[in-house]
Structures are given as structure tokens and as C-alpha cells.
Amino acid sequence: MKKLLLIVFFALLGSALFLEYKRLTIKPWPATHFEDVVEHFKYGSIGAEVDGFPYAIWRELPTIFAGELPQGYAGFGFLGEEGRDLPIGVSVRRIGVDRVGFNCATCHVSTYEIDGARHLVLGAPNNALDIQAYIRFLTGAAQDPRLTPDAVIEAAEANGRPLGWFDRLVLRRVVFPRLAEEVATLEARLAWMDGRPPHGPGRTDAGNFWRERWGLNPSGDSRVGVVDFPSVWNQRLRTDGWFHWDGNNRSLDERNISAALAGGAADWLLERRSIERVSDWLMAFPSPDWPLPLDTDRVAQGRAIYEREGCDTCHDPGGPSLGQVTSLAILGTDPQRTDLFDAEMVSYFSDVGEKYSWRFHNYRTTDGYANMPLDGIWMRAPYLHNGSVPTLADLLSPPDMRPVAFFRGCTVLDTDRVGFTCETGFELDTTLTGNGNGGHLWGTDLPDAEKALLLDYLKSL
Ligand code: HEC
Numbered sequence: 001m002k003k004l005l006l007i008v009f010f011a012l013l014g015s016a017l018f019l020e021y022k023r024l025t026i027k028p029w030p031a032t033h034f035e036d037v038v039e040h041f042k043y044g045s046i047g048a049e050v051d052g053f054p055y056a057i058w059r060e061l062p063t064i065f066a067g068e069l070p071q072g073y074a075g076f077g078f079l080g081e082e083g084r085d086l087p088i089g090v091s092v093r094r095i096g097v098d099r100v101g102f103n104c105a106t107c108h109v110s111t112y113e114i115d116g117a118r119h120l121v122l123g124a125p126n127n128a129l130d131i132q133a134y135i136r137f138l139t140g141a142a143q144d145p146r147l148t149p150d151a152v153i154e155a156a157e158a159n160g161r162p163l164g165w166f167d168r169l170v171l172r173r174v175v176f177p178r179l180a181e182e183v184a185t186l187e188a189r190l191a192w193m194d195g196r197p198p199h200g201p202g203r204t205d206a207g208n209f210w211r212e213r214w215g216l217n218p219s220g221d222s223r224v225g226v227v228d229f230p231s232v233w234n235q236r237l238r239t240d241g242w243f244h245w246d247g248n249n250r251s252l253d254e255r256n257i258s259a260a261l262a263g264g265a266a267d268w269l270l271e272r273r274s275i276e277r278v279s280d281w282l283m284a285f286p287s288p289d290w291p292l293p294l295d296t297d298r299v300a301q302g303r304a305i306y307e308r309e310g311c312d313t314c315h316d317p318g319g320p321s322l323g324q325v326t327s328l329a330i331l332g333t334d335p336q337r338t339d340l341f342d343a344e345m346v347s348y349f350s351d352v353g354e355k356y357s358w359r360f361h362n363y364r365t366t367d368g369y370a371n372m373p374l375d376g377i378w379m380r381a382p383y384l385h386n387g388s389v390p391t392l393a394d395l396l397s398p399p400d401m402r403p404v405a406f407f408r409g410c411t412v413l414d415t416d417r418v419g420f421t422c423e424t425g426f427e428l429d430t431t432l433t434g435n436g437n438g439g440h441l442w443g444t445d446l447p448d449a450e451k452a453l454l455l456d457y458l459k460s461l
């Protein structure tokens with residue numbers, strides 16, 4: 001009898017261990033399903049947890065590195081919500097072990113503050129989120145002698161979520177030994193960042209991540225593809241034109257998939273239905289209204305100036321040039337981003353998704369930047385594709401009057417000049433490669449009174 005019990009015991013133990021082994025090594029677990037599309041947008045998975053940081057460690061880092069992260073991940077601009085463990089834009093999924101990943105809301109949800117109150121705006125560019133600083137923190141932390149399995153176990157306990165014996169074993173034997181390797185790979189993949197101006201909050205490099213992926217050795221040169229996060233509301237207004245700052249693609253599908261791949265998804269784990277769900281919802285998701293009362297008379301007068309100056313031809317839905325590209329020769333804004341997407345890049349893009357039905361074939365090169373609708377433009381500061389001009393009032397000033405350097409990453413609304421008031425944090429230097437604040441001269445020579453009317457009209461969009 002005893003013998004039989006022992007056999008049963010070992011058989012059970014064996015199969016439990018086998019199942020755990022499978023859990024740690026086999027395919028990703030299905031993503032959490034959210035009934036509500038807004039919840040799905042904020043917290044759902046797009047398949048970007050593949051190379052994600054192990055969640056068990058990630059959530060204790062703010063405790064272990066409390067000196068560096070006094071406000072936790074909010075210090076990088078991640079947005080927390082009452083009653084939620086994870087910030088907006090971060091999903092968790094089991095791929096071997098639980099890992100964190102980005103989703104569409106990471107870069108496309110933001111806040112503004114007025115009269116001391118904070119307002120969340122879905123679809124707005126997260127102008128406070130410093131992804132580069134966040135990634136550098138993670139790679140640094142992973143190599144820091146203070147980060148040990150014991151430190152994680154202790155922090156978890158202190159935070160009221162003690163790890164069971166098996167999770168501790170996995171942490172010591174699986175997660176930590178792999179971490180060093182994973183982080184070394186990540187660091188090598190991001191080495192190109194070191195030779196370039198910092199992105200700062202609200203921006204990323206749209207080209208060099210791809211060049212690195214394709215082995216084009218971005219570390220070997222100093223070309224820059226830095227861009228400001230765009231807004232993503234009212235996508236229906238944009239479907240007839242070209243997407244991305246430089247208008248390099250007009251396929252909605254490719255735009256969505258490339259967004260997910262750039263956000264960290266792997267082609268084999270693309271959550272296509274999940275991504276389409278977000279994309280469909282964004283079609284008609286409205287831009288936010290200016291939060292203060294507007295004088296309708298002044299708005300109408302501003303509209304007349306807007307039309308007289310020809311702004312509508314490029315920027316209005318239904319305007320003849322909306323969604324088309326204005327060449328740099330006419331526009332005069334910083335050339336780096338559009339120059340980076342050259343013929344070589346396009347040829348590599350057409351191999352993306354080679355083994356899949358969604359394989360890319362719509363990328364093209366352009367010689368400028370796309371004319372986009374100005375809906376909710378008050379919530380899209382700083383301005384231009386590289387976020388080099390802090391306010392609308394500055395954009396309506398001649399380039400030599402625009403700030404040469406300014407702070408980015410704040411959320412207090414400047415209701416006067418229309419942008420965000422910012423006196424500390426990351427200083428953007430417009431003299432660095434890719435940060436040029438010149439060009440787009442429309443409206444810059446208007447009399448001040450007309451500029452003020454035009455500004456009132458722009459607030460109403
Ligand atoms: C890491 C930040 C980040 C994540 C994550 C991200 N995006 Fe974006 N998104 C950007 C940036 C930056 C651009 C501009 C790229 C360019 O034009 O060079 C962009 C462009 C877009 C655009 C085009 C806007 C336009 O007017 O041309 C849409 C729409 C969009 N993203 C939707 C999504 C969706 C849907 C997801 C999730 C599948 C997503 N994004 C994930 C940063 C992000």
C-alpha cells in the first residue's frame with residue numbers, strides 16, 4: 001500500500017513538474033480578453049510581450065530602486081489609474097513567464113492639467129512618456145548588483161504579494177539566469193542610440209529600430225529618424241490620404257501592423273484581431289474639445305484668416321491636398337526623418353512579413369511630410385513631426401523667433417500660447433541633428449491681432 005502511494009505521489013509530482021516545464025517553455029498564453037474596447041485599448045495585448053521584461057521583477061523595481069524612481073514608473077511618464085496595478089499602455093502576458101509589453105495606448109494616451117486638475121485624453125500623443133529613458137533604466141537595473149533574486153523576493157513580500165516556493169525557484173533558476181542574456185541582447189540592439197541626440201519624452205526614432213532589425217548598422221552613421229508621437233483619433237478623416245509623418249504608406253493594415261511591430265510585437269505573435277479592434281474603434285473616436293469657452297465671433301474671424309492664407313487646402317478634411325505630401329523644398333522643416341526612409345529602407349520593408357498574408361508592399365519614399373488634419377491640435381504639442389516647436393504661437397512665429405531650446409514632457413496646458421508650460425525636465429536642443437525647428441512659414445508674417453484670431457480658431461479644432 002505504502003509503495004503504491006509513493007508511486008502515485010511521484011507520478012503526480014512528475015506530471016506537475018512536466019506541466020510547469022511546459023508552462024515555462026511552450027507557446028504564449030492567450031491574451032486577456034477585455035469586453036470593453038476602451039479597457040482593451042488601455043490594457044490589452046497586441047503581442048508585444050515577446051521580449052518583454054519579466055513581470056515578477058519589473059513590478060518590484062520601483063521598490064528596489066526607490067532612490068532612482070521616487071514616483072515609480074510614473075516618473076517616465078507612464079499613466080496610472082486608480083485601482084490598477086499596471087499603468088495604461090502596459091500589458092502582461094505569459095510567454096514562458098509573465099512578461100510586460102507595450103500596446104497602442106502606451107504612446108497614444110495622454111493627459112493635460114488645467115486649474116490643478118488632470119484630464120486623461122485617449123488617442124492623444126503621450127508627450128510626457130520617455131521611452132528611451134525607461135529602456136535605459138531597465139537595462140541598467142538588470143546589470144545593477146542591487147538586483148538579485150533575494151531583493152525581488154524581499155520587495156514582493158514588502159509589497160504584500162509574497163512569492164510561493166515554486167515562483168521563487170523559477171525566479172532563481174529560470175528568470176534571473178536568462179535575464180542577463182536578454183538584457184545583453186537588448187543593449188546590443190539599442191547601441192545605435194548612444195551616438196545620437198536623446199529622444200526625450202514624447203518622441204521616438206521611427207527609422208533606426210528597423211535599420212537595426214535588418215542589420216543595416218545604424219551605429220555606423222548618425223542619421224536620425226526622430227519623431228513626435230502623433231494623435232490617433234478620427235482615423236476616418238485620414239483614410240483617403242497617406243499615413244505617417246512622411247506619408248510613406250497608404251495601407252491601413254500595414255500601418256496598424258507596422259505600429260504593432262514597432263511597439264515590440266513579433267510577426268509570429270501579432271494579435272491581428274486585437275489590433276484591428278483598436279484600429280476600427282479609432283476610426284470615429286473623436287478628438288477632445290478645447291477645455292475653455294471660446295468666443296464664436298473670434299473663431300469665425302480666425303477661420304476667415306485660415307482660409308485666406310490657404311491653410312485649409314492642406315489641412316482640411318475635403319481640402320484638395322489633405323493626406324498628400326508637401327515637399328521639403330516648399331515646407332523647409334527638418335529633413336532627417338524623411339531622408340532616412342530611403343529606397344533601401346523601402347526595399348527592406350517589402351520583406352517584412354514575408355511568410356504571412358499581410359506581407360508589406362505599400363511603402364514608398366517621399367520628399368517631404370504629409371498634410372494632416374488639425375483636429376484636436378491644441379492637445380498635440382509640441383509641434384511639427386519632430387516636436388521641435390513648443391506652442392502654436394511659436395509655430396506662427398518666424399523660425400528665428402522660435403525657442404532654440406525648451407523643456408518638453410510637461411502636461412500643464414498653456415491656454416495662451418497653446419502648448420504645455422514646461423520649466424524643468426528634458427531640454428530639447430533644436431540645433432542638434434534631427435531637431436531643427438525651421439520651416440512651415442505659413443501665417444508667420446501676419447499682424448499680431450490676426451495671429452491671435454487664427455490661434456482662437458485653431459483652439460476650436
Ligand atoms: C512606442 C510608441 C508607439 C506605440 C506602442 C504605437 N505607436 Fe502608433 N505611432 C507612434 C509613432 C512615433 C508614430 C509616427 C511614426 C512616423 O510617422 O514616423 C505612430 C503613428 C501611428 C498612426 C498614424 C498616425 C498618422 O496620422 O499618420 C496610427 C494610426 C497609429 N500610430 C496607431 C497605433 C496603433 C493602432 C498601435 C497599436 C497597434 C500603435 N500605434 C502603437 C508611436 C507608437
Ligand code: HEC
Nearest residue numbers: 309310311314326333369370371380382383384385442443
Ligand atoms: C502646402 C501645405 C500646407 C499649408 C498651406 C499649411 N500647412 Fe500646416 N503643415 C503642413 C505640413 C506638411 C505639416 C507637417 C510639417 C512637419 O511636421 O514637418 C504641417 C504642420 C502644421 C501644424 C503642426 C501639426 C502637428 O501635429 O505638429 C500646424 C498647427 C499647422 N501646420 C497649421 C497650419 C496653418 C495655421 C496654416 C496656414 C496659416 C498652415 N498650416 C498651412 C502643410 C501645410
